[in-house]
Amino acid sequence: xxxxxxxxxxxxxxxxxxxxxxxxxxxxxxxxxxxxxxxxxxxxxxxxxxxxxxxxxxxxxxxxxxxxxxxxxxxxxxxxxxxxxxxxxxxxxxxxxxxxxxxxxxxxxxxxxxxxxxxxxxxxxxxxxxxxxxxxxxxxxxxxxxxxxxxxxxxxxxxxxxxxxxxxxxxxxxxxxxxxxxxxxxxxxxxxxxxxxxxxxxxxxxxxxxxxxxxxxxxxxxxxxxxxxxxxxxxxxxxxxxxxxxxxxxxxxxxxxxxxxxxxxxxxxxxxxxxxxxxxxxxxxxxxxxxxxxxxxxxxxxxxxxxxxxxxxxxxxxxxxxxxxxxxxxxxxxxxxxxxxxxxxxxxxxxxxxxxxxxxxxxxxxxx
Amino acid sequence: xxxxxxxxxxxxxxxxxxxxxxxxxxxxxxxxxxxxxxxxxxxxxxxxxxxxxxxxxxxxxxxxxxxxxxxxxxxxxxxxxxxxxxxxxxxxxxxxxxxxxxxxxxxxxxxxxxxxxxxxxxxxxxxxxxxxxxxxxxxxxxxxxxxxxxxxxxxxxxxxxxxxxxxxxxxxxxxxxxxxxxxxxxxxxxxxxxxxxxxxxxxxxxxxxxxxxxxxxxxxxxxxxxxxxxxxxxxxxxxxxxxxxxxxxxxxxxxxxxxxxxxxxxxxxxxxxxxxxxxxxxxxxxxxxxxxxxxxxxxxxxxxxxxxxxxxxxxxxxxxxxxxxxxxxxxxxxxxxxxxxxxxxxxxx
Numbered sequence: 231x232x233x234x235x236x237x238x239x240x241x242x243x244x245x246x247x248x249x250x251x252x253x254x255x256x257x258x259x260x261x262x263x264x265x266x267x268x269x270x271x272x273x274x275x276x277x278x279x280x281x282x283x284x285x286x287x288x289x290x291x292x293x294x295x296x297x298x299x300x301x302x303x304x305x306x307x308x309x310x311x312x313x314x315x316x317x318x319x320x321x322x323x324x325x326x327x328x329x330x331x332x333x334x335x336x337x338x339x340x341x342x343x344x345x346x347x348x349x350x351x352x353x354x355x356x357x358x359x360x361x362x363x364x365x366x367x368x369x370x371x372x373x374x375x376x377x378x379x380x381x382x383x384x385x386x387x388x389x390x391x392x393x394x395x396x397x398x399x400x401x402x403x404x405x406x407x408x409x410x411x412x413x414x415x416x417x418x419x420x421x422x423x424x425x426x427x428x429x430x431x432x433x434x435x436x437x438x439x440x441x442x443x444x445x446x447x448x449x450x451x452x453x454x455x456x457x458x459x460x461x462x463x464x465x466x467x468x469x470x471x472x473x474x475x476x477x478x479x480x481x482x483x484x485x486x487x488x489x490x491x492x493x494x495x496x497x498x499x500x501x502x503x504x505x506x507x508x509x510x511x512x513x514x515x516x517x518x519x520x521x522x523x524x525x526x527x528x529x530x531x532x533x534x535x536x537x538x539x540x541x542x543x544x545x546x547x548x549x550x551x552x553x554x555x556x557x558x559x560x561x562x563x564x565x566x567x568x569x570x571x572x573x574x575x576x577x578x579x580x581x582x583x584x585x586x587x588x589x590x591x592x593x594x595x596x597x598x
Numbered sequence: 599x600x601x602x603x604x605x606x607x608x609x610x611x612x613x614x615x616x617x618x619x620x621x622x623x624x625x626x627x628x629x630x631x632x633x634x635x636x637x638x639x640x641x642x643x644x645x646x647x648x649x650x651x652x653x654x655x656x657x658x659x660x661x662x663x664x665x666x667x668x669x670x671x672x673x674x675x676x677x678x679x680x681x682x683x684x685x686x687x688x689x690x691x692x693x694x695x696x697x698x699x700x701x702x703x704x705x706x707x708x709x710x711x712x713x714x715x716x717x718x719x720x721x722x723x724x725x726x727x728x729x730x731x732x733x734x735x736x737x738x739x740x741x742x743x744x745x746x747x748x749x750x751x752x753x754x755x756x757x758x759x760x761x762x763x764x765x766x767x768x769x770x771x772x773x774x775x776x777x778x779x780x781x782x783x784x785x786x787x788x789x790x791x792x793x794x795x796x797x798x799x800x801x802x803x804x805x806x807x808x809x810x811x812x813x814x815x816x817x818x819x820x821x822x823x824x825x826x827x828x829x830x831x832x833x834x835x836x837x838x839x840x841x842x843x844x845x846x847x848x849x850x851x852x853x854x855x856x857x858x859x860x861x862x863x864x865x866x867x868x869x870x871x872x873x874x875x876x877x878x879x880x881x882x883x884x885x886x887x888x889x890x891x892x893x894x895x896x897x898x899x900x901x902x903x904x905x906x907x908x909x910x911x912x913x914x915x916x917x918x919x920x921x922x923x924x925x926x927x928x929x930x931x932x933x934x935x936x937x938x939x940x941x942x943x944x945x946x947x
Contacts, residue, residue, distance in 0.1 A: 281846075281850055282849075282850070283846050283849070283850070302849070302854075303846075303849045303850045304849060304850075304851075304852045304853060304854060308850060309850070309851065310846075310847065310850045310851075312843045312846070312847055313843070314841055314843050316841065316843040316844050316846070316847035317847075318844055318847070318848070318862060318866075319844075319866065320865045320866055329848070329851065329861075330851035330852050333851065333852035333853055333857070334852055377851070381851060381852075387850075
């Protein structure tokens, strides 16, 4: 039995909208799990159900062997960091941190000691007597973290805690949160729509879409072994390039082809014998997904002679935009590349990194 | 050059307008204050004094032919005879009632003797009892202290009823979406438009049936009707401004719903609560028309002042009453003015 279990969790609002449809998830003690998805995918609703701030319509939540599905928030032994920080403006930093401890009936000296301890960890000792209005956004965030840290709860919930910070601060607070998790080992569920955040922080990522779980896995699995078309399109900056192709056999080799005439696509995926059971898909149409960094420029394998429309240098890498059969494709090349707009190039797609998806159920087609 | 002159002009005009506005607002208040310190004699004088006086430049003359004494008070360049008598207690009474000067008969006798000894009018100094009108208002006007307490009670009840009912309504309007919630909050404003008289006349019947007639509590009920609406209106906008996440955070970290309300929501809404209580206080404190309808033996202070106006031909006593009426409002407003500022944006929440 896992530390935290979500069994067929479902949430339907009184207005009839079903935000969460059937979520099953098991989380081990000490794991850092990120719920990732676009807005409206149900990730925040799931988190709020865990917190007890949202009534569960169906299903159950088991935390550490105890059914907490219908308990009020205060009886769940959880802590939470909110998007707006939610530090109470009429209390000083010290009072903010002490408030949950007072509610837990800790004695005064223990509270004072605990406040000092977590303030030291979060580097806010100098601000303990200030009010939140006198602090910057990043400092307020640290207060929220300190408050959550102080209660030493069974489960730590974070609802997009970095989205109100500016880009630079976001990265440093991200590192800080990871450090804290490494030191405390608190079981953490973190909600975000930012995949960079998710990939940097998570032990496991749960990709959600339209109230369902699309895929659960490590950063590497979520990025390189996308199980659904949604995940492959959602993950990556820029996301993967998608093209509908027909699979065919040519002289014992598996070929993915699309379009005709100029700009047609023909990709040699390798020796057909390496793909057992591929016969059933011969002549069928499938979605082909390939990440921008898995496309090179040089020997044509995929697209012959296409012209570059946009060049976006990023310092460490360069993003090229080209038109493939009416769709926009992005190519990511390492370093500063000397390619001009309008230049004709041939694309070399790494056949080993290509992912194929069923056009009907949008699930990945296993090629092994 | 002409630009600078234009600037000077606009500055002058601006200052003139400002001075006029200040004059229009402040002069009547100032005049009222002066009048409230004036004796009956002064109140009848024309032109009226701008500043309150502390004493009278006066003379006392012995009329040898009639064997009596004449009191003269300086008016312009001359002295005007205001009282002629040979009786010391008559003289003393006149000083007290007309001049607000407290002088004992024995002292009058001494002055008489001195004037008799001299062959011309002797200068005397009559010192005014400065707060005499206020003393009279409190001691002589019947039941002033009781009326003051009635006013305070009515105001207290009004604040309590308005805050409890209006505050809860405001919270519900801010936190819960329900059908007709917009209609409901507009409806609140309509309630506020009802004239108090229109409400109190039919209400009197029920008040009498409930055995509440002639009590401050009954007054508070009438005052509360429009104030509940106003309080709901003010507090709902503040409650809306308090992030729900602040309340949720408290609940996640171990607080019950009630504890959250008491330790998070109410302290944050405090400026709105204070502002609403100011409105409730002022509505109750300033009213005399409802009190006129709803009370008989237990008038409020405002009603008492109104009655004083009715029974007096000289404005000094009602003016003193009005100042008495004004002081608690001022004190109350000054105590809470910081919170009001907070409500209207001087201090960020």
